[in-house]
Amino acid sequence: MNISLKGKKALVGGSSKGIGEAIARQLAASGASVTLMARNEARMKAIVSELDTDLGQLHQYLVIDFSDFEGFKTTLTRYFKNNTVDILVNNTQGPQAGGALEKNVDDYQEAFDLLFKSVVFTTQLALPHMQQQHWGRIINVASISVKEPLNYLALSNSIRAAVVTWAKSLAYDVAKDGITVNSTLTGYFDTDRIAQLNSKKAEKLGISTDEVRSNMEEQVPMKRIGKPEEYGYLAAFLASNQAAFITGTNIPIDGGLLKSL
Secondary structure (H helix, E strand, C coil): CCCCCCCCEEEEECCCCHHHHHHHHHHHHCCCEEEEEECCHHHHHHHHHHCCCCCCCCCEEEECCCCCHHHHHHHHHHHHHHCCCCEEEECCCCCCCECHHHCCHHHHHHHHHHHHHHHHHHHHHHHHHHHHHCCEEEEEEEEHHHCCCCCCEHHHHHHHHHHHHHHHHHHHHHHHHCEEEEEEEECCECCHHHHHHHHHHHHHHCCCHHHHHHHHHHHCCCCCCECHHHHHHHHHHHCCHHHCCCCCCEEEECCCCCCCC
16 A cells, blocks of 8 residues: 655644654655644754655744744744645643642643644644645544543643544534544653653652663553654554545554553
């Protein structure tokens, strides 16, 4: 099966590193013109210079801070005045770790702005073009914690669950327009985010980060954590014509970690 995204334009959030970067690279390798979206301009500039251009793609980047919702709205609105998007990958950095008893109402509001409002706002800007051309792909990067909550990620558990249920509703409404909406449920991947969480966990438990990682790998049936490029392959498939009949789904990518159906 040959996945071709030639002629498609993609906007990928959180794409200066980790899973977002891997998705952006694979979409470009499949022929899409990609706009990176993150805070680190220097890193995005470097990535843009490395993306595939063999099929005439034109890549760019958008400096944006998801944690500043008002600034985010202004920057993104300006972008969509001159750009259209065929493939939207909603992905942001995660909120601060911590249990339910450690977080207050303000923490939840910040997480809501970061994880939910940013996704809805971006999607609303991208949809008119997709509806007009009767083709579009919306991919929401979520977490396996929406099915099996992790007690040290109370903010992420709660708000990402809202994202995937909203996405299910949206998928029904736009299916007639040839637009698919799917959420990917992220397991353990070799990213800076995992390294940061493992460091905090190691400090809390009084053990080494190597031991934390080893314990994590042992939980996964495949006995390893994922490679970011493996995430890119899934995103490229969901963005393709081959996935035209897949919508409204929550797809785990976790090496078999989830025990629930």
